[in-house]
Amino acid sequence: MTEPQQPAATGGSPSDPESGGAPAGEPPAVELLDVWKRFPGVVANAGAHLRVHRGSVHAVLGENGAGKSTLMNVLSGVYRPDEGEVRIDGVAHHFRTPADALAAGVGMVHQEFRLVPSFTVAENVVLGACNRIVRRAAVESAVGALAERFGLATEPDRPVWHLSMGERQRVEILKALWRDARILVLDEPTAVLTPGEADELGAVLRHMADDGRTVIFISHKLHEVTGFCDEATVLRGGETVAASLSVADTDATQLAGLMVGASPLVTDRPPSRDAGEALLEVRGLRCLDDRGLAALDDLDLAVHSGEIVGIAGVAGNGQRELAQAIAGLRSVESGSIHLVGEDRTDATPRQRFADGLGYIPEDRLGVGLAPRLSVTDNAVLRTYGRHRRGPFLDAASATGHCRDLVDRFGVRTGPLEEPIAGLSGGNLQRLLVGRELVGGPRVVVAAQPTRGLDVQGVKAIQDLLVAERDAGAAILMVSEDLDELLTLADRLLVMHAGCIVAEFDPATAERRAIGEAMIGHADVTGDPVAPAETTADR
Amino acid sequence: MSRPVLVRREQVLRGGQPLAFGIGLAVALVVGVLLLVGSGHDPLRVYERMFEASLGDPRAWSVTLNRAVPLGLAGLAVAVAGSMGLWNIGAEGQIMAGAIGAAWVARIGGDWPSPVVITAMLAAAILGGGLLALGPAIARARIGVNEIITTLMLNEVAIRLVQWLIHGRWKDPDSHNFPLAPMLSDNARLPGLFERAHVGVVLAAVVIVLFGVAASRTAWGYELRVAGSSGATARYAGISLERKILTVLVLSGGVAGFAGGIELSGTSDRITENLSNGFGFAGIIVAALALMRPSGVAAVALLFGAVQIGGQSIQTMGVSSSVSTILQALILFGAIAAGVLSRYRVEMVAGDTTGAIR
Numbered sequence: 001m002t003e004p005q006q007p008a009a010t011g012g013s014p015s016d017p018e019s020g021g022a023p024a025g026e027p028p029a030v031e032l033l034d035v036w037k038r039f040p041g042v043v044a045n046a047g048a049h050l051r052v053h054r055g056s057v058h059a060v061l062g063e064n065g066a067g068k069s070t071l072m073n074v075l076s077g078v079y080r081p082d083e084g085e086v087r088i089d090g091v092a093h094h095f096r097t098p099a100d101a102l103a104a105g106v107g108m109v110h111q112e113f114r115l116v117p118s119f120t121v122a123e124n125v126v127l128g129a130c131n132r133i134v135r136r137a138a139v140e141s142a143v144g145a146l147a148e149r150f151g152l153a154t155e156p157d158r159p160v161w162h163l164s165m166g167e168r169q170r171v172e173i174l175k176a177l178w179r180d181a182r183i184l185v186l187d188e189p190t191a192v193l194t195p196g197e198a199d200e201l202g203a204v205l206r207h208m209a210d211d212g213r214t215v216i217f218i219s220h221k222l223h224e225v226t227g228f229c230d231e232a233t234v235l236r237g238g239e240t241v242a243a244s245l246s247v248a249d250t251d252a253t254q255l256a257g258l259m260v261g262a263s264p265l266v267t268d269r270p271p272s273r274d275a276g277e278a279l280l281e282v283r284g285l286r287c288l289d290d291r292g293l294a295a296l297d298d299l300d301l302a303v304h305s306g307e308i309v310g311i312a313g314v315a316g317n318g319q320r321e322l323a324q325a326i327a328g329l330r331s332v333e334s335g336s337i338h339l340v341g342e343d344r345t346d347a348t349p350r351q352r353f354a355d356g357l358g359y360i361p362e363d364r365l366g367v368g369l370a371p372r373l374s375v376t377d378n379a380v381l382r383t384y385g386r387h388r389r390g391p392f393l394d395a396a397s398a399t400g401h402c403r404d405l406v407d408r409f410g411v412r413t414g415p416l417e418e419p420i421a422g423l424s425g426g427n428l429q430r431l432l433v434g435r436e437l438v439g440g441p442r443v444v445v446a447a448q449p450t451r452g453l454d455v456q457g458v459k460a461i462q463d464l465l466v467a468e469r470d471a472g473a474a475i476l477m478v479s480e481d482l483d484e485l486l487t488l489a490d491r492l493l494v495m496h497a498g499c500i501v502a503e504f505d506p507a508t509a510e511r512r513a514i515g516e517a518m519i520g521h522a523d524v525t526g527d528p529v530a531p532a533e534t535t536a537d538r
Numbered sequence: 539m540s541r542p543v544l545v546r547r548e549q550v551l552r553g554g555q556p557l558a559f560g561i562g563l564a565v566a567l568v569v570g571v572l573l574l575v576g577s578g579h580d581p582l583r584v585y586e587r588m589f590e591a592s593l594g595d596p597r598a599w600s601v602t603l604n605r606a607v608p609l610g611l612a613g614l615a616v617a618v619a620g621s622m623g624l625w626n627i628g629a630e631g632q633i634m635a636g637a638i639g640a641a642w643v644a645r646i647g648g649d650w651p652s653p654v655v656i657t658a659m660l661a662a663a664i665l666g667g668g669l670l671a672l673g674p675a676i677a678r679a680r681i682g683v684n685e686i687i688t689t690l691m692l693n694e695v696a697i698r699l700v701q702w703l704i705h706g707r708w709k710d711p712d713s714h715n716f717p718l719a720p721m722l723s724d725n726a727r728l729p730g731l732f733e734r735a736h737v738g739v740v741l742a743a744v745v746i747v748l749f750g751v752a753a754s755r756t757a758w759g760y761e762l763r764v765a766g767s768s769g770a771t772a773r774y775a776g777i778s779l780e781r782k783i784l785t786v787l788v789l790s791g792g793v794a795g796f797a798g799g800i801e802l803s804g805t806s807d808r809i810t811e812n813l814s815n816g817f818g819f820a821g822i823i824v825a826a827l828a829l830m831r832p833s834g835v836a837a838v839a840l841l842f843g844a845v846q847i848g849g850q851s852i853q854t855m856g857v858s859s860s861v862s863t864i865l866q867a868l869i870l871f872g873a874i875a876a877g878v879l880s881r882y883r884v885e886m887v888a889g890d891t892t893g894a895i896r
Contacts, residue, residue, distance in 0.1 A: 096545055096885065329773060350776025359774070367774050370767035377760065381775045384760055391756045 027090025029054040029214040030075065030106075030183055035084035037070050044070035045081070046238035050216075052183075052231070054089075057205050057215040059225040059247070061259055062235035066454075068218050071235065072185050075216075076108035077101030088183065107181025109172045111188050117161035121154055125174045147174055151207050153200075164316065166197035173204070183214045188452065190224055196314065202228035222252040234258040259455060276305030277341075279474035280326065280443045285335035287321045295321035297498035298335070303443065303474040308465065310489030310506070311478040314518050318498040319478045320362060323447040326476070327359040328352045329367075340442050353382055356442035360433055360449050362478075364425075368432045375416040375423075376402040379435055409434030410460065426457030433461055437468055444468055444475045450484060462488055482514065494518055544882040559827060559838070562873030566865050573864065579857055587855060588848030588862075600733035602843045604805055607742040608633065609846075610839030611797035612821025613828060614746055615667075619685075619790040620830035621753060622766040626787060628674065628689025629794035630818025631696030632667035636795025637802040638700060639666030641708070641719065641809040644726040644802075652725040659726060660741075660799045667795015668788045670696055675787035679780045685787060693818070700811050708809070719808045728804040738800035743836070745796065750832035762786065794818060823870050842866060 032050040036043070045067045052058040062068045073079040075086060077095030086093050088104045095101045098108065115124050122136070122143040140156040147154045152170045160168060169189060176184055186205075190198040205215045205228055219225055225232055226247055232255060234242040242258045280303040289295035295318045303309045313319055324330035326337055328349040336345045339355045347355070361367040369378050376395075379402035380387055387398040402416050411430045413423055420428060433449065446465060450458040466488065469475050479485050485492055485506065492504040494517040502517035567585070574581040592602045612629040619626040626632075639662035647655040670692055677683035703719070710720040728736040753759040765772040765782045772779050797817065806813055824842055828834025849862015 097543075327774070329770075348776055349774060353776065361774065363770070366768055367770045370764050370771045372767040373763055377763065381764065381771070384757055384775075388757050391752075391758065393755060393757050393760055395755070 026054065027087070028052055029089060030216065031085075031087040031090070032071065032075060033085045033087070035071060035074055035086075036082045037067075037074060037079060038082055043238055045074070045084075047084075047240075048235060048238060049240040049243055050075075050233050051244055052214055052216060054214050055209050055212050056230040057209045057217060057228055058244075059229040059232040060216060060218045060235065061222075061225060061232055061255060062454075066235040066259070067238040068235055069187065070238075072108065072187060072216070072218060075101070076106050076185055078108075102176075102179055102181065105180070105182035106185065107176030107179060107183070108185040109169070109176060109187065109189060113168050113172050115160045115168060115171060118159060120157050120159050121163070121171050121174070122156035124160055124171055125156075125178045127175075129175075129179050143174065143178070146177055150177060150211070151204055164197075166193050166200070169193065169197075169201070170204075177208075181213075183216065184208065185216045185218075187218050189217065190219060198224060199227075222255050225255060226250075226252055256455065276472065278302040278304050278338075279340050280445075280476060281336075281338040282322075282326065283336045283338075285322075285325060285337065286333040287318075287325050287330055288333060289318075289321055295498055296325065299499055301476075301493065301500055303476050305442075305472050305474050306469060307490040308469050308475040308477055308488050310485035310492045311476065311495055312482055312485050312492055312514060312518060313495035317495045319495055320447065321498075322495070323359070323362065323445050323476075323478055326445050327357065327361070329361075356440075358436035358439075358441035358444040358473075360436055360444070360446040362447040362451075364428055364432055369420060369428060371421050372419055374418060375406070375411075375413050375420050375431065378420050378431060379405050379416075382435060383439070405431070405434045405438055408438070409464070426453050426460075429453060429457065429461060433464055437464060440471065441468070441473055444473055445478075446475065447478045448480065449477065451480065458484075482511065486511075542884050542886055544878075545885050546882055558873045558876035559869075561876035562827075562869045562871070563841075565872030565875070566868035569868050570861065570865050573861065574857070577857070579855070584852050584855060584857055584861075587852050588845075591851030592844035592848040597733045598847070600731070600735035602840070602847045603735045603739045604843075605847050606836075606839045606843030607738045607804070608797045608801050608815075608817040609820055609824055609842050610746060610836055611742050611800070612794055612817045613824030613835040613839050614749060614821075614832060615790045615794035615797070615818075616821045616825035617828060617830040617832060617835050618749060618793060619786055620825055622762055622782065622786050624678070624783065624787060624790075625686045626671065626689050626790045626794070627686050627822065628671060628692050628791070628818070629797075629821045630814045630816070631689075631693035632670045632791045632794035633798035633801065633814040633818050634693075634696035634700050635666040635670040635791075636663035636798025637666075637806075637809050637813050638696075638703065638798075639663045639795065640799035640802045641722075644722055645708070645720075647726070648723050650725065652729075655726050656728060656803060659803055660796060663795045663799025663802075664792040665795070667798060668792035670795070671787050671791025675784045675791075678787065679783040689787075697811055697814070700809060700813070704809065704811065710808075719810070721807050722803070726803060728800065736800075736804040738804040741800060742797075745793065746832050746836050749793075753832060794821070820866070823866065827870065827873055841869075845869070 028051045030050065030052040032048065035045045035048045037045040048067060048071050050060070050071065060068050060072065070079060074081045077098040077100050080095070086095065088106065093100070093104050095104070101108075116127065119127065120140070122140040125143045126139050143156040147156070147170070152174060154167060154170050154174065160171060163171070173184070173186075189201060193201060202224065205217065209215055209230075217225075217229060229247050231244045232242070232247055232250070233240060233244055234255065236259065245255075282299060282301045285296050285299040286294065287296040299318070299322065301309070311319055311322070321330055325332055328347060328351075332345055336343055338344065339352060339357055342355065344352055344355060349359075353359075365371050370381065376399050380398045383401070384393060384398070387394045387401065399416060405411070406413055406416070409430045411423075411427050411434065413427060413431075420431070423431065429449070436444065444465065449465065450461050453461065462484070465475055465477065477485065477489065486509070489506050492506045492509060492514070493500045494502040494504070494514060496518065504514055571581040574584050590598065592598050612633065615629045615632065616626050640659035643655065643659045643662045647658060650658075671689065674683070674685045674688035674692065677688055678685040701717075705717045708719045710718050712720070728738050731737050731739055753762065761772070761777045761782060764775055765777055765779055769779050772782070798814065801813060801817070802809055820842060824835055824838045827838045845862055845865055849859050849865065852861065853859050
C-alpha cells in the first residue's frame with residue numbers, strides 16, 4: 001500500500017489551524033474542505049464540507065442528486081476532487097484509488113455488494129487481503145472472532161449465496177474491518193434491510209463507534225438518522241447546508257426541511273373513495289421461491305376498483321413472489337389469479353399487460369428497464385408492438401410516444417437515443433412508472449415503488465399512484481415503508497410466511513399491532529380480521 | 539522505486555472503436571517491423587508487397603474481397619449470437635456443415651440449370667450450418683447448457699464428417715485412390731464479378747446489410763437488444779427468451795453455413811477438410827473488434843482479408859506466412875489494449891507493491 005501523500009503545494013498540514021475544533025485538540029477523523037467536483041453539465045459538489053469526529057456515528061443526508069454519493073466517493077478514493085482537500089486525522093491525503101483510501105483507514109460499504117456468492121463468508125472477508133496460503137480453519141476462526149467482537153452475527157463457513165441481504169451486508173462490513181478500516185462509510189446501508197435488520201445494524205454501528213472507529217452513514221430515512229446517529233450533515237445541491245448538527249438538538253422535521261430546502265411536504269391522506277368491483281382476485285395461491293421452497297401458501301386477496309391495498313411485512317415473507325406471480329413472472333403451483341374478472345392464472349406477461357395490468361417491479365434496472373438501451377427503447381418496452389410498420393419499428397412513432405411520456409411524467413433526461421444508464425434513480429422510476437401508467441391500466445401492482453428515491457421523487461410517484469386510484473384503477477402496493485402504506489393505502493394487509501395474516505384500516509390501525517402481525521404473533525392486539533373470507537369475498 | 543498502475547478514468551475517452559482499431563493496426567505494424575528486421579527482411583519492402591498484393595490494383599482487390607466474404611459472414615454469425623450475449627464458437631464447423639450441404643446438392647444437381655443449382659446449394663448450406671447449431675441451440679434454450687462448449691465441440695464433428703465423406707462415399711473414382719471429392723461441375727460455380735471476385739461478395743454484402751437493418755430497425759432486432767441487455771427484462775416485456783435463443787443460435791449457424799456454401803461454390807474446386815481454413819475462428823476476432831455490429835463486421839473483415847492475402851503474397855519473398863497470422867493477432871491485442879486505455883490511464887506511482895489494476 002502507498003504511504004499517505006503529504007500535500008505538495010496546496011498547503012495544509014497536520015498543524016493547520018483550520019483542522020482544529022476537535023475535543024481535546026484531537027483533529028477530526030475525517031475532514032473534507034471545500035470540495036468541488038464537476039462532471040460534464042453537472043456540478044455534483046460545490047464547496048461541500050464535512051467534519052466527523054473520531055468515535056461518532058455521523059449521518060450524511062440529502063436528496064438524490066444532492067451530492068452525497070459523489071462526496072463519499074471523493075472520501076473513499078473513487079473520485080478525485082477538482083478542488084478541495086481530504087484530511088484524515090488532520091493529515092491531507094490525495095487518494096488515487098480506493099486502495100489508497102483504505103490504506104489511510106477509509107473503508108466503504110457500497111450499496112451493491114461486491115461478494116463472491118460461491119465463497120464462504122470467511123473467504124470473502126479475507127479475499128485479496130491475505131497474502132499467504134492459510135489454513136481455512138484459522139481464517140474462519142479469525143473472521144469469527146472479528147465478527148463477535150463487533151456483534152456481527154455471522155457463520156464464517158457458510159457460502160455467501162445462502163445468506164440474506166442483511167447477512168451479506170455484515171460480510172461487507174467485516175471486509176472493511178478486516179482491512180482495519182478506522183473510518184467506515186456506508187452508502188444507504190438500510191435500503192436492502194428489513195426493519196429489524198436495520199435496528200441490528202444501528203447497534204453494530206454504535207458498537208464500532210464505541211470501539212473508537214468512525215462511522216459515516218448515508219441515508220434517506222430520517223428516523224434512522226435520529227435513531228442511530230450522533231451528528232448529521234445535510235447536503236443540498238452539492239453544498240453543505242448544515243454541518244455537524246447534533247442529532248440530540250434536532251428532529252426529523254427540521255432535517256427534512258433542510259434537505260428539501262423548505263418546510264417538509266405534509267402528505268395528507270388522500271380521501272378514499274368507495275371501492276368498486278374486484279379487478280384483481282387471487283385465490284388459494286401457492287408459489288415457490290427461487291430456491292424451490294414454499295413462498296406463498298394458500299394466499300387469498302382481492303383488490304377493487306378505486307382502492308389502494310397495501311402489503312406490509314418483513315422482507316422475505318413472500319411479498320416479492322406475490323407481485324411476480326400476479327405479473328406472470330413466477331409460475332403458479334396451484335390457485336388462481338383473476339384480472340378484471342377473467343382467469344389469467346397461466347397468461348403471459350404480455351397478455352396480462354394487454355388486459356390492463358401495470359407492473360412496477362422491485363428491481364428497476366434488472367427487470368423493469370433494460371439498462372443498455374436508450375430512453376426511447378425503454379419507453380416502448382411494453383408497447384413496441386404498437387409502433388410497428390410491417391416488421392419494422394416506426395422510429396418516429398416510438399420517439400413521439402417517448403417524448404409524450406417524458407413530458408407528461410416529468411422525466412429529466414438527456415437525448416432520448418442515449419442509454420438510460422445516465423438517468424438518476426428518481427428519473428428512472430418516473431420513466432418506468434409512467435410507462436406502466438400511461439395506458440390507463442385497470443390493475444397496478446407496485447413493488448417498492450418509492451424505495452431509494454428522494455423526498456420529491458417519492459411524492460411524485462405516490463401522487464401518480466393516487467391519481468390512478470382515483471381514476472378507478474385497483475392498486476396493490478408492496479412497500480417496506482410502513483409510513484407510506486399508512487398514508488396511501490385504503491386497506492392494509494400484513495403478510496407473514498407466505499400468507500395474509502391480518503387486515504387493518506390504515507386510518508385507525510395501531511402501529512404496534514401491525515408490527516406484531518408482521519412478526520407473526522398469532523394473537524394480535526389490534527383489529528385484524530381473518531383474511532381469507534374478508535379479503536376475497538368482500 | 540516507481541511503478542506503473544492503471545487508474546480508472548472517470549469518463550471513458552471518446553473516439554470509440556475505429557480509433558482503437560487504428561491504434562491496434564499501428565501497434566501491429568510497428569511490432570511487425572521488429573519481427574521482420576529480426577528475421578533479416580526489409581520491413582518496408584515486405585509491407586509494400588503486402589499492400590500491393592492485397593489492395594494495390596483491381597485484381598488485388600478482387601482477391602481480398604473474396605477472402606473478406608467468409609471472414610465477414612463468419613464474423614456476422616458470431617455477432618448475431620453475440621448481440622444477445624451468446625457465443626457461437628462453432629462457426630468453423632458450421633462452415634463445414636454448410637459446405638457439406640452445398641456439395642451434396644452439387645452432386646445430385648449436376649445437370650440442373652446453373653441458377654437453380656447454385657440457389658439450391660446456398661439454401662442447403664444455410665440449412666446445414668443451421669442444423670449443426672440446432673443441438674446447441676436447443677440445449678441452451680431448454681436447459682441452459684453452455685453454448686460455448688457445445689458449439690466448439692461440434693467443430694470437430696463437422697470436420698471429421700467431411701473427412702469421412704471424402705475418404706468414403708464421396709471419394710472421386712478418378713482420383714487414383716486419393717481422398718479427394720470430385721471437382722465441382724461448372725454449373726455449380728458462382729458467376730464472376732470482376733477480375734477474380736465472384737458474386738459471393740455481393741451476396742455477403744447483402745446479407746450483412748440485411749442483418750444490420752434487421753438488428754437496428756425491426757421489432758425483431760429490438761427484442762434481440764432487450765434480451766441481450768437483460769434476460770429478466772425481456773421476460774417482463776413478454777419476449778420469449780427460449781425462442782429468441784433458439785432462433786438466434788440457429789440463424790447464426792445458418793449464416794456461417796452460408797459462408798461455407800459460398801466458399802465452396804466461389805473459390806474452392808471441391809470440398810476438402812481444409813475448406814473452413816480457420817475462418818470460423820477468425821470470425822470471432824472480427825466480431826469482437828466490430829463490437830458485434832454488422833456494419834463494423836464488414837469493415838473489419840475487409841481489413842483482415844487484406845492482411846491475410848498480403849501475408850500469403852510475401853511467402854515468395856521468403857517470409858513465413860505466420861507473419862500475417864501474427865499481425866492479425868497483434869491487431870487484436872493492440873485494439874483491446876487501446877480499448878482498455880480508453881477506460882484506464884497509466885500512472886507512475888512511488889511504492890513497492892506489485893502493479894495491479896485498481
